[in-house]
Amino acid sequence: MKKILFLSLALSLAVFGAEALSGEVQKQPLNISAIIMFLVFVAGTLGITYWAAKRTKTAKDFYTAGGGITGFQNGLAIAGDYMSAASFLGISALVYGAGFDGLIYSIGFLVGWPLILFLVSERLRNLGKYTFADVVAYRLQQIPIRTLAAAGSITTVIIYLIAQMVGAGKLIQLLFGLPYSWAVIIVGTLMVLYVTFGGMLATTWVQIIKAVLLLAGASFIALAVLMQFNFSFESLFASAVSVHPKHDAIMSPGGLVPDAFSAISLGLGLMLGTAGLPHILMRFFTVADAKEARKSVFVATGFIGYFYILTFIIGFGAIVMVLNNPHYLDVAKQAAEGGAPILGGNNMAAIHLSHAVGGNFFLGFISAVAFATILAVVSGLTLAGASAISHDLYANVFKRGKIDEANEMKISKIATIALGIIAIFLGIVFEKQNIAFMVGLAFAIAASANFPVLFLAMFWKKLTTRGAVIGGALGLVTAIVLVILSPIVWVDVFKNAEAIFPSKYPALISVTVAFVAIWFFSITDKSETAAKEIEAYDAQNIRSQTGIGAEGASSH
Amino acid sequence: MKKDTVDQILSNPKYQELVSKRSKFAWTLSIVILVVYYAFVLVIAFEPALLGAKIGDGVISVGIPVGMGIIVLSFILTGIYVKRANGEFEVLTQDIKNSLK
Numbered sequence: 001m002k003k004i005l006f007l008s009l010a011l012s013l014a015v016f017g018a019e020a021l022s023g024e025v026q027k028q029p030l031n032i033s034a035i036i037m038f039l040v041f042v043a044g045t046l047g048i049t050y051w052a053a054k055r056t057k058t059a060k061d062f063y064t065a066g067g068g069i070t071g072f073q074n075g076l077a078i079a080g081d082y083m084s085a086a087s088f089l090g091i092s093a094l095v096y097g098a099g100f101d102g103l104i105y106s107i108g109f110l111v112g113w114p115l116i117l118f119l120v121s122e123r124l125r126n127l128g129k130y131t132f133a134d135v136v137a138y139r140l141q142q143i144p145i146r147t148l149a150a151a152g153s154i155t156t157v158i159i160y161l162i163a164q165m166v167g168a169g170k171l172i173q174l175l176f177g178l179p180y181s182w183a184v185i186i187v188g189t190l191m192v193l194y195v196t197f198g199g200m201l202a203t204t205w206v207q208i209i210k211a212v213l214l215l216a217g218a219s220f221i222a223l224a225v226l227m228q229f230n231f232s233f234e235s236l237f238a239s240a241v242s243v244h245p246k247h248d249a250i251m252s253p254g255g256l257v258p259d260a261f262s263a264i265s266l267g268l269g270l271m272l273g274t275a276g277l278p279h280i281l282m283r284f285f286t287v288a289d290a291k292e293a294r295k296s297v298f299v300a301t302g303f304i305g306y307f308y309i310l311t312f313i314i315g316f317g318a319i320v321m322v323l324n325n326p327h328y329l330d331v332a333k334q335a336a337e338g339g340a341p342i343l344g345g346n347n348m349a350a351i352h353l354s355h356a357v358g359g360n361f362f363l364g365f366i367s368a369v370a371f372a373t374i375l376a377v378v379s380g381l382t383l384a385g386a387s388a389i390s391h392d393l394y395a396n397v398f399k400r401g402k403i404d405e406a407n408e409m410k411i412s413k414i415a416t417i418a419l420g421i422i423a424i425f426l427g428i429v430f431e432k433q434n435i436a437f438m439v440g441l442a443f444a445i446a447a448s449a450n451f452p453v454l455f456l457a458m459f460w461k462k463l464t465t466r467g468a469v470i471g472g473a474l475g476l477v478t479a480i481v482l483v484i485l486s487p488i489v490w491v492d493v494f495k496n497a498e499a500i501f502p503s504k505y506p507a508l509i510s511v512t513v514a515f516v517a518i519w520f521f522s523i524t525d526k527s528e529t530a531a532k533e534i535e536a537y538d539a540q541n542i543r544s545q546t547g548i549g550a551e552g553a554s555s556h
Numbered sequence: 557m558k559k560d561t562v563d564q565i566l567s568n569p570k571y572q573e574l575v576s577k578r579s580k581f582a583w584t585l586s587i588v589i590l591v592v593y594y595a596f597v598l599v600i601a602f603e604p605a606l607l608g609a610k611i612g613d614g615v616i617s618v619g620i621p622v623g624m625g626i627i628v629l630s631f632i633l634t635g636i637y638v639k640r641a642n643g644e645f646e647v648l649t650q651d652i653k654n655s656l657k
Contacts, residue, residue: 100607103623104600111593111626114633118582122641238615251617252608253600263601267593291642298631298638305627312624539557542565545575546649548656549557 030177033364034371038176041209041372042190048205052198059405062199062412063130063387064285067551069204071292075299078283080207081380082109082274082300083214083307085373086167086439089347091308095315096323096349099240099250102315106308108267112274113304117297120275122290123458123544129551131384132281132450133392136457139536140465141529143397148472150392152449153278155476156442157385158422160277161378163438165427168374174344175351175367184427191378192420195386196413200286203379210376213369215303218310221350221366224357225317240319245339250319262503269507273443276451279384290547311350318349321356328352382419389415437488440504444483448475448510456518458544461537464530467522475514482506561656568655574648581640585633592626 056062069077087109095102128134133149165184172183194202229236237251244250274280284293322328324340328348333341342348354366390412395403453472456463483489485501522530543549565571599606607619 100617100619100623103619104597107593107596107623107626110630111589114589114630114637115586117634117637118586233620234614234616237620241615248615251610251615252619253604260598260601263597264594267597271593291646294638294641298634301634302631305631308627309624538566539562542557542562542571545578546565546571546652548565548653 031175031364031367033361034176034367035178037364037368038371041213041368045190045194045202045206045209045372045375048209049194049198049202052202052205056197056199056201059130059391059409059412061201062409063282063383063391065200065204067286067288069286069292071287071295072299073204073208074283074287074292074296076211076303077204077207077286078280078296078300079303079307080209080211080214080373080376081279081283082304083211083373084164084167084377085171085370086163088214088218088307088311088370088373089171089350091311092315092318092350092353093346093348095312096318097346098254099244099246099316099319100252101254103308103312104253105270106311108270109274110301110305110308111267112271113297113301115271116275117294117301119455120281120458121284121293121297122547124281124454125284125287125290125293126544126547126550127458127540128285130282130285130391131387132278132454133388133396136453136468137396138457139533139540140457140463140468141533142401144465144469146392146396148469149450149453150388150397152276152445152453152472152476153388153392154385156276156278156446156450157381157388157419158426159438159445160279160442161381161385161419161423162426162430163442164374164378164381165423166430166433166438168371168378169427169431171370171374174348175370180431181428184424187374187378188420188424188427190375191382191423192417194375194379195383195416200383203376203383204286206372206379207376210369210372211303214373215307215310217354217366217369218307218314220362221317221354221357222310222313225313225321225353228317228321236313236316236320240316243324244319259503261508262505265503265505265508268511269440269443269447269505272447272451272507272511274446276446276449276454277442278388278446278450279380281450281454282384282387283380285551288552289550314350314353317357318353322349322352325352325356328356378423382416382423385419386412386415389419433493437483437486437493437504440488441480441483444479444506444510445476447507448479448514449473452511452514452518456515460522461541462522462534463518464522464525464527464533466525466527466530467518467520470521471514471516471518474517475510478510478513479506482510564656565652568652570648570651570655574645574652577648578641578645582637585637589630589633592629596622596626 060066091102091106094105124132124135127138131153133146133153136149137145165187168187169180169183172178173180194206225236241248241250287293287296322342328342330341330343342352351363351366355363390408394411395401395408449472452475453468457468482501483506485499486504486506487499487502488504490496490499607617607622609618610616611618
């Protein structure tokens with residue numbers, strides 16, 4: 001039973017830190033130093049937004065920062081987009097609770113990046129302009145393809161946004177002692193300001209600054225931990241094993257991955273999901289060419305990998321310095337449930353550790369960084385959602401491409417504000433809901449609806465519009481239905497006794513469904529348009545291989 | 557792109573060289589990372605004790621350097637790819653572009 005409970009928390013807890021972020025949390029007393037440091041961050045980023053606003057004149061500036069971001073900057077921004085507050089708190093919490101198992105998730109999240117580099121990034125950069133739908137629609141029919149791609153993007157973005165908003169609300173209650181609804185409104189308002197006025201340029205710099213702050217803060221904690229042990233991993237691990245209630249079990253794989261199906265399916269979902277997230281894909285259009293696009297993945301992989309190594313050290317540091325420390329003990333909870341629960345739940349392990357190694361001032365810094373982290377992630381998401389609405393749906397579907405830039409930009413700003421309002425509204429509506437499944441669902445949809453279509457559009461000559469639309473739609477529906485029928489929704493949310501689909505990880509099935517359906521409905525498509533689409537592959541492939549005819553950087 | 561430009565590039569030996577070298581290279585590296593990662597995942601699913609085994613007399617288990625190794629390997633593989641792609645493959649690409657002028 002305990003194992004099942006642990007498993008049902010694993011995905012959410014490990015990856016997205018949803019236990020503390022989605023369960024009941026207790027509002028803490030006002031944390032003044034954290035609030036001041038956060039205000040400094042907000043003032044700085046709003047200054048950048050003002051600077052960026054003056055440089056954001058065309059649609060290209062708005063969507064891609066004019067294509068003038070360098071590979072190194074983009075790599076940092078990708079890392080900033082990808083390392084969420086929940087992964088910082090959640091993975092260190094998982095290491096704190098279960099040791100080695102935390103590493104399994106980190107690795108799943110990292111190995112998607114080399115694949116993106118080898119197979120996706122340069123082709124994407126060579127073919128696309130603003131959104132990944134540009135790439136899919138390159139030789140296929142604009143209207144059905146862009147509608148499908150926009151549906152996949154917007155669903156992914158909104159689900160991911162809800163998870164981030166609810167997480168932000170909970171986290172801010174815990175860290176700052178501010179009411180939930182304030183936090184949601186602050187996050188929603190700031191992200192709308194960054195994106196509407198500063199577009200991709202401001203979003204990029206918010207992500208870069210956040211990445212630097214998070215990496216610096218996490219490095220400091222890890223370094224402080226290692227110093228306690230004279231930089232000997234052996235003595236760090238030895239003390240952790242001696243104080244942790246699971247003792248030696250924290251050094252080996254526990255029950256995180258229950259069976260081979262779930263293991264493979266989880267791995268597939270994490271890997272392909274990363275390569276199908278619209279806000280991540282969009283980042284590749286901000287650099288000048290394929291060369292810079294490749295560099296950015298190299299830089300991003302380095303920083304993300306380094307960050308996961310830090311969270312591993314931080315988790316073990318917390319076992320030694322936070323667990324059994326009376327200062328962080330939740331006395332009321334201990335009286336009720338026994339054990340040694342820490343204040344605010346396991347997701348607070350890294351936060352308490354920051355206090356243990358750096359006092360109140362550093363605790364304030366890390367809390368402010370955690371809030372900043374959420375802002376950077378939601379801004380990227382909102383920009384990706386707004387581009388899918390304005391560039392794909394409005395300009396190319398509704399207006400059939402007959403629209404001037406000024407109007408398209410106006411629509412994207414309206415879309416940003418609308419997404420902000422929706423995010424605040426849903427954030428408040430979902431406050432008391434169990435949202436543990438949400439980010440998993442977003443990854444499943446990205447892997448099953450967005451990735452197969454994008455991948456085959458670039459690699460498979462015989463792909464036709466019919467195959468892409470039917471296969472992509474089936475992937476989307478299968479992922480959503482299987483998540484609803486799985487234990488995390490069917491049992492945890494709807495309170496049924498047993499799940500209809502036994503695994504929490506649908507990717508293996510939904511991705512297969514998408515690929516098979518795309519293949520089948522493409523090869524049986526004997527229409528005239530299909531023949532033309534197949535014929536257009538050679539020209540597309542030349543551009544995707546060489547970048548001849550690709551979008552360049554604008555000159556300013 | 558015009559039909560004759562397409563044919564011209566398709567029949568350019570440099571283009572054929574670029575496409576075949578790069579796809580071989582990209583797929584080889586992809587397979588390396590996939591095999592390493594899935595081997596790791598399957599060991600966790602079927603033989604977790606392998607990763608839990610101790611190294612020497614200390615508390616550190618085999619799984620720790622293996623896990624860290626996969627993270628480092630991911631980074632190294634991206635470095636290897638970028639080095640060759642931004643060097644050798646970019647030169648070929650530039651040659652193909654020049655041949656059109």
